Amino acid sequence: MEGDAEANYAYYALHKLHIRVKDFINMDKYEKAATIAMIDLRIEKEKKEAKELKSKARVRKRK
Known part of the structure; x- marks a missing residue:
């Protein structure tokens, strides 16, 4: 993430978790530390899922 880390977490909390x-x-x-840790876990999970979907899409294109 670029810029102020706390602002980035606040942005994510607002848009994904609906925390003002x-x-x-x-x-x-x-x-706040617990919320940030949970955001980090969710981001890692989202990245992993996106990577898996991308990999599956490549396999489908090859067939």
Whole structure:
């Protein structure tokens, strides 16, 4: 991610998790850390799923 990391996490939290930016910013450090860790896990899962879909699409094109 580029730019301010906290702003990027707030953006993701708003659009994917429907957590208002104000609520994200006002979380205590433990809640925010847990939210960020869960966002990181979700992003990794999404990347893995996208990679698998891309791989399956290549296999289909070869047939």
